[in-house]
Amino acid sequence: AQKITQTQPGMFVQEKEAVTLDCTYDTSDPSYGLFWYKQPSSGEMIFLIYQGSYDQQNATEGRYSLNFQKARKSANLVISASQLGDSAMYFCAMREGQGGSEKLVFGKGTKLTVNP
Amino acid sequence: EAEVAQSPRYKITEKSQAVAFWCDPISGHATLYWYRQILGQGPELLVQFQDESVVDDSQLPKDRFSAERLKGVDSTLKIQPAELGDSAMYLCASSLGGMSEQFFGPGTRLTVL
Numbered sequence: 345a346q347k348i349t350q351t352q353p354g355m356f357v358q359e360k361e362a363v364t365l366d367c368t369y370d371t372s373d374p375s376y377g378l379f380w381y382k383q384p385s386s387g388e389m390i391f392l393i394y395q396g397s398y399d400q401q402n403a404t405e406g407r408y409s410l411n412f413q414k415a416r417k418s419a420n421l422v423i424s425a426s427q428l429g430d431s432a433m434y435f436c437a438m439r440e441g442q443g444g445s446e447k448l449v450f451g452k453g454t455k456l457t458v459n460p
Numbered sequence: 461e462a463e464v465a466q467s468p469r470y471k472i473t474e475k476s477q478a479v480a481f482w483c484d485p486i487s488g489h490a491t492l493y494w495y496r497q498i499l500g501q502g503p504e505l506l507v508q509f510q511d512e513s514v515v516d517d518s519q520l521p522k523d524r525f526s527a528e529r530l531k532g533v534d535s536t537l538k539i540q541p542a543e544l545g546d547s548a549m550y551l552c553a554s555s556l557g558g559m560s561e562q563f564f565g566p567g568t569r570l571t572v573l
Contacts, residue, residue: 348502377559389503389548389564396559435502439559446491446555447516448562450502 347371348451351448356457364411365421365454367384367436376440378419379445379448382431393432395419426458462486466552472571478540481568485533491515494527494537495563497549509535510557520535524533539544542572 349368357363361379369378380392395403404408411420423430433455437448465484473479485492490511495503506525511532518527520527524543529535539546549569553562 379561381564387550387551387567387569389553391561391563394559394561437502446506446557447493447508448503450504452500452502 347449350436350454351453352454353452354455354457357423359419359428359458359460360425362422362424363435363456365423365436367419367451368436369395369417369419369436371417371438371440373440378410378412378437378440379419379437380408380419381435381450382430382438383435383453385432387408388412389435391422395411413436423456428458431456431458464508464552464554464563466550466565466568468568469566470569470571472573473542475544476541478538479542479570480539480553481537481550481570483535483537483565485535485550485552485561489554489556489557489563490532492529492535492552493555494535495551495553497551497567499524499548503549503551506537539570542570543573546570547572 347370376397378395381389393403393405393408395412402412407424409422433453435450435453437450492509496504497503504537506520507527509529509550527537549567551567555562
């Protein structure tokens, strides 16, 4: 079973508008972390925002915020005031537990296109 | 600003040949990861090092792939022999460990002909 599900293969948004990219996750571990990365066409993965499972408040980083709904197991990324440079692939990822492997499990990504 | 370095950025090879990729993590990062990203998918972990020790290589095809981090700093990932299905982006990342963010390098885009 997929641990990270991103149901939107592609999204379009007008410049200066807000957009929400969906992410649902599956885990039975009470301790986990959720990450969002941006991947431009050049290929590098750029860290955007992190949410811990025990964090009481939704994470925010500049124009990025994470709408964390623990009971629904969702961690949607909200980008406010979209810019042309936001056009890229966006990946949601999860790390489970405190010990052992610290690998990130990624979703399949959402391709965001910002239109002028 | 400190970055993860990778080389080469692009590699084209013929099947059955050997290829090697190099990664230099951010200074002070004890944890190093190699991921493979097939076109249209998210990255998948191949191997994780803590210092010079392998922590997780459960997804590494050990019949043809090998990875080392001899001095606990830079790392090399090797494929021998390369197969057509190995065409992908190979990403290296490093972190301080735990739930801290993983910083990724620019990747090596491999094409096997």
